[in-house]
Amino acid sequence: MTTAVRYYSRSGNTKAVAEAIAEAAGVQAISVDAADAAINEPVDVLFLGGALYKYGIDDHMKAYLETLNKEMVGKVAVFSTSWFSKHAIDLIKNGAAEKGIEVVSDSLYVRGKPNDAQKAKAAEFAKKNI
Numbered sequence: 144m145t146t147a148v149r150y151y152s153r154s155g156n157t158k159a160v161a162e163a164i165a166e167a168a169g170v171q172a173i174s175v176d177a178a179d180a181a182i183n184e185p186v187d188v189l190f191l192g193g194a195l196y197k198y199g200i201d202d203h204m205k206a207y208l209e210t211l212n213k214e215m216v217g218k219v220a221v222f223s224t225s226w227f228s229k230h231a232i233d234l235i236k237n238g239a240a241e242k243g244i245e246v247v248s249d250s251l252y253v254r255g256k257p258n259d260a261q262k263a264k265a266a267e268f269a270k271k272n273i
């Protein structure tokens with residue numbers, strides 16, 4: 144199984160979840176606006192996470208979703224943080240599905256900054272989906 148972890152995080156909460164997933168998966172978590180964020184080699188699972196800002200996902204995440212290619216990504220597993228709404232999960236799932244990519248029905252949500260127990264859950268989420 145090849146795995147990649149991509150995220151967009153303005154204040155670090157989603158980044159912390161991404162890093163817990165990435166550590167469990169044995170890969171690096173890369174921000175979607177980083178120079179090496181594109182998936183140029185096929186991966187079986189892409190863990191993709193973002194937060195909700197004013198009821199929407201950040202433009203960086205929207206743009207990244209547009210770049211995804213179903214030939215390169217077997218399936219997408221989504222994670223998110225926010226104050227209370229899980230809506231970003233649906234928005235990211237829909238973006239991947241619109242590109243014809245299989246989306247894992249299971250997802251991971253953390254309210255705000257993950258604590259150690261939530262990071263452990265993120266690691267479990269990673270292991271379950273790779």
Ligand SMILES: Cc1cc2nc3c(=O)[nH]c(=O)nc-3n(C[C@H](O)[C@H](O)[C@H](O)COP(=O)(O)O)c2cc1C
Pocket residue numbers: 151152153154155156157158193194195196197198199224225226227228229254255256
């Ligand atoms: C400008 C702004 C708007 C936000 N809007 C929402 C919102 O509509 N619903 C919500 O549940 N959380 C909202 N949040 C909370 C963020 O989703 C939450 O802090 C999230 O964990 C931030 O993730 P990040 O640290 O990865 O950027 C908002 C935060 C900011 C800064």
